[in-house]
Amino acid sequence: MTYLAKPPLHHPSLEKNALGFTRRDYEGRISTLCAGCGHDSISAAIIQACFEIDLAPHRLAKFSGIGCSSKTPDYFVSPAHGFNAVHGRMPSVLTGANIAAKDLIYLGVSGDGDSASIGLGQFAHAMRRGVNMTYIVENNGVYGLTKGQFSATSDKGSKAKKGAENKDSAIDLVMLALQLGASYVGRSFSGDKAQLVPLIKGALSHKGTAFIDVISPCVAFNNHVGSTKSFDYVRAHNEAVNRMDVITPRAPIRADYEPGELKEVRQHDGSILRFRKLEDDYDPSRRNAALAYLGRKAMAGEIVTGLLYVDPDAHDLHDALNTVETPLNKLTDADLVPPVSALEKINAGLR
Amino acid sequence: MPKPIAATNDFVVKFANVNGSGSASANGLFAKAILRMGVPVGARNIFPSNIQGLPTWYEVRVSEAGWLGRRGGVDLMVAMNPQTWDADVKGIEPGGYILYDSSKPLPASKFRDDITLIGAPLTELIAAEFINPRERQLFKNICYIGVIAHLLGIEPDLVKQLLTDEFKGKDKLIQPNFKAFELGRAYTENNIAPIGLKLRRADKVGDRIFVEGNEAAGLGAVYGGATFCAWYPITPSTSLAEGFEKHCRALRKDGEGKSRYAIVQAEDEIASIGMVMGAGWAGSRAFTCTSGPGISLMNEFVGFSYYAEVPAVIFDVQRGGPSTGMPTRTQQSDLLLAAYASHGDTKHPMLFPANPTECFEFGAQAFDLADFFQTTVFVMLDLDIGMQEWLTAPFKWDEKRRLNRGKVLSYEHLEQGVPFGRYRDVDGDAVPYRTYPGTHPSKGAYFTRGSSHDKDARYSERGEDYTEGMERLLRKWQTMKSHVPAPIRKNANKRTPDGVIYFGSTEPAMDEALAAFEARGVHLDALRVRAFPFQDEVFEFIRSHEQVFVVEQNRDAQLKSLLVNEGGVHPARLVSVLHYDGTPITARFIVRDIADKLKAGQAAAAPEKVK
Structure with missing residues (x-):
């Protein structure tokens, strides 16, 4: 029923966050994606994460490229400005906006075609630069809007809906992100909201480049037997290395976790990432070990999920550029336009 | 042998050097010394796409009359590159001069008998005083400056002052430079006969400055309030980003050394323009600088900017040719590319500066226009304006001016x-x-x-x-x-049915050509177009003349195409004068081509009159 507007009324008993917003305040327009699409679950997880970390909705800036996934920023957090860029070029647009207005929270949503094929170059360089952002790839291994061609994240040997077999090696964006310097890297599954919401919360709170690869089955073109991105396949091969809670600086710490091995990481903004290890030999603070582990598991056909790497003390692009505290888009004429006397001095030096 | 050329304050000196030999600073010193004597010069580097080893030339046109365009021909060749010797010798005007290194004898067949040979044993002179090979190389350059300074009559103190300024902070280099200069000067005084080319103090430079267009445009961006430059290195635009950075470092730091600007060298031109879009969308003034190949890559985003209405500024420092073309040669051949960049129905404003002063002005104004109109504004420089130093009016800024954020x-x-x-x-x-x-x-x-x-x-x-x-x-x-910016019209001394339209770096050659035509009694009204979209007065100018020459530096008459396309002008009314070999257009070329076309036009019209 995508042609029906959502009623703006809120139920008075809806839960409010620390800023007085309800979950409804983080919603967007009604999705035009297929019923049951994994991407809608991810939008719901983004809404939940923003609500839970008490983010003022208009402080978010949303970016995407082209494709099914890239339509979704219209479907969450309407009070935020959004930018639907050209195909594969979301990272550069987000980078520019971030340079202009560093006081906002940046969220880029992309797909496997948008980031691993046409946009692989921009994906790679955005990871290198340490842009302070959350970059989510809604990864379904297929071109949905053009009806079912393989994408570059399709596994070798995976079958298309009409039976063709993919002969090319798959690009693993998580491995690339780790190698290229992203300081927060996770993978999850659109069908596992309990895992995904904390991962997004941690990413939004992280200073530096946070990348999350979310396997998101395409119900129309890539959810059949023989696909390695179907709901059934991903559920059967999902190997979570940890479970995580994110405790925001304001939230009271509740001891409702189950006993087990717990680890806490305090991020730059004061938020605490609290992990429960599911895999004894996995340590998300070691980049090279994560790469080796992921490589081994990929060989065995396992899809490793969870928070795979985090550097809580990462620097970002603005640190490297040494920009002033005031966002560049708020500098005034007095800050920007040098006096006439300076120009006269320059003239004198050129005679 | 023809009479040796005799000229005062009006001649062309060309230096033929090897790229990477350190000649650029010595040659620049020569041009600046002449400027300090109050005599205008037009100076150009003619260089290869290479860092070391290939031929490079520096051409200095000395013109008390103030003609800064390239003249064509050479009166004094300073031939320091054996690779290009034959062509260099050939390029000298009859009665001209050649200065060469006579340390090793050259066969007579290597010379011409209608030019004056000036041999100076530069290598020997330097080898006797300096030991380090790199020093020998560098000081040989200063040594030949000593030779020509004496021949032409440049005051030694002027050169010494310039050397002192240049090496301020590296003071131990000053004395060896003086020594090299003096070696050349003294040798010439004692061994070489005076020549017919002379310099004489004049008062024709005024308050003008000597600067390249790229640096001026970068400085314009600083005054225009740009806070962000995203760019990808490409000749001939690189020094624009460098100019922005240089002036930002001096003018845009806060008390704690933090930057009120950001510069990112992106992975390619697509990312550069993408970043500019993001920043413009978020309310920062942002730009990229590139050349034709970069514009080709940026097309999709430029169309996005047009349709989604996102401000951006692109400085296009045009170079020669399609594909990789001639990266180190000049052309005005990106007009159609920029005007209608991207798929679908689009068009984009362009500004056409003619000199570094306008590079500065338009470089600042482009940001007001982009913010106000929320679209991509192209500032169309070219290699000739961008990478050459020009004698130009000083930069001006009105203290009361405010940035117009739209x-x-x-x-x-x-x-x-x-x-x-x-x-x-x-x-x-x-x-x-x-x-x-x-x-x-x-x-x-x-x-x-x-x-x-x-x-x-x-x-x-x-x-x-x-x-x-x-x-x-x-x-x-x-x-x-x-x-x-509105077009600038210059009317002929007499009412005339003939007009000429031109833009950008053609201006200095055009000014000289117009003066030459007036001197011959040929009258042309002239209009310099400074922006696209064209104002009504551009079409009014065309309507009020029987024929209008359109002078441009490309093969396909791109400005003419735009005039025809945008103004519904009948193509036959516009007669193209096209120069596109990669060298800057000259007054000689314009005069010859227009004179031929006027003659041909009169011949064609004559039979009709008989009827």
Whole structure:
């Protein structure tokens, strides 16, 4: 029923966050994606994460490229400005906006075609630069809007809906992100909201480049037997290395976790990432070990999920550029336009 | 042998060197010394796409009359490159001079008998005083400056002052440079006969400055309030980003050394323009600088900027040719590329500076235009303006001038209930209002997209919504005409049916050509176009003349195409004068070509008169 507007009324008993917003305040327009699409679950997880970390909705800036996934920023957090860029070029647009207005929270949503094929170059360089952002790839291994061609994240040997077999090696964006310097890297599954919401919360709170690869089955073109991105396949091969809670600086710490091995990481903004290890030999603070582990598991056909790497003390692009505290888009004429006397001095030096 | 050329304050000296030999600073010193004598020069590097080993030339036109365009021909060749010797010798005007290194004898067949040979044993002179090979190389350059300074009559103290300024802070280099200069000067005084070329103090430089267009444009961006440059290195635009950075470092640091600007060297031109779009959208003034190949890559984003109405500034320092073409040669051949960049119906404003002073002015103004019209503004330099140093009017800035951010709704506006619809034409000028991200908790947010949208920025596939938006963009184009720099008209001394239109770096050659025509009694009204979209007065100029020459530095008559396309001008009214071999156009070329075409036109018209 995508042609029906959502009623703006809120139920008075809806839960409010620390800023007085309800979950409804983080919603967007009604999705035009297929019923049951994994991407809608991810939008719901983004809404939940923003609500839970008490983010003022208009402080978010949303970016995407082209494709099914890239339509979704219209479907969450309407009070935020959004930018639907050209195909594969979301990272550069987000980078520019971030340079202009560093006081906002940046969220880029992309797909496997948008980031691993046409946009692989921009994906790679955005990871290198340490842009302070959350970059989510809604990864379904297929071109949905053009009806079912393989994408570059399709596994070798995976079958298309009409039976063709993919002969090319798959690009693993998580491995690339780790190698290229992203300081927060996770993978999850659109069908596992309990895992995904904390991962997004941690990413939004992280200073530096946070990348999350979310396997998101395409119900129309890539959810059949023989696909390695179907709901059934991903559920059967999902190997979570940890479970995580994110405790925001304001939230009271509740001891409702189950006993087990717990680890806490305090991020730059004061938020605490609290992990429960599911895999004894996995340590998300070691980049090279994560790469080796992921490589081994990929060989065995396992899809490793969870928070795979985090550097809580990462620097970002603005640190490297040494920009002033005031966002560049708020500098005034007095800050920007040098006096006439300076120009006269320059003239004198050129005679 | 013809009489040796005798000329005072009016001749061309050309230096033939090997790239990477350190000749550039010595040659620049020569040009500056002449300027300090109050005599105007037009100076050009002619260089290869190479760092070391290939031929490079530096041409200095000395002109008390103030003609700064390339003249053509050489009166004194300083031939320091054996690789290009034959061609260099051939290029000298009859009666001209050649200075060469006579340390090793050259066979007579290597010379011409209609030029004067000036041999100076530069290598020997330097080898006797310096040991280090690199020093020998560098000081040989200063040594030949000593030779020609004496021959032409440049005051030694002027050169010494310039050397002292140049090596300020590296003081131990000053004395060896003096020594090398003196070796050349003294040898010449004692061994070489005077020549017919002379320099004499004049007072024709005034308060003008000597600067390259790229640096001027970068400085313009600083005064124009640009806070962000995203770029990818490409000749001949690189020194524009470097100029911006240099002046930002000096002028845009706060008390703690933090930067009120950002510069990112992107992975390619697509990322550069993408970053510029993001920053412009978020309310920072941002630009990229590139050349034709970069514009080709940026096309998709430029179309996005047109349709989604996102401000951006692109400095296109044009170079020669399609594909990789001639990276180190000049042309004005990106006009059509920039004017209609990207698929679908699009058009984009362009500014055409003619000299570094205008590079500075337009470089600042482009940001006001981009912010106000929320679209990509191209500033079209070329290699000749961008990478050469020009004698040009000093930079000026009005202390009272304010940056015009255009139609931006603030928190206060939204709070007071000012209605907001991103693509609505509220003021009747077809320019809509926008908001920066994060302005207000509940009002003013919108979604920017390159897909079709309605007045309120909602996705729409309705034909009416699309055409309404596109027609508003056309009306916005009309509004732009009164905001971009107006053309400059120079009328002939007499009423004439003939006119000429030109733009950009053609100006100095055109000025000289117009003076030459007036001297011959040929009258041409001239119009220098300074922006696209064209104002009505451009078409009025064409209508009021029987034939109009359009002078441009490309093969396909791109400015003419734009005039025909945008103004409905009959193509036969416009007669093209085209120069596109990669060298800057000369007055000699313009005069010859137009004179031929005028003659041909008279011949063709004659039989009709008989009837």
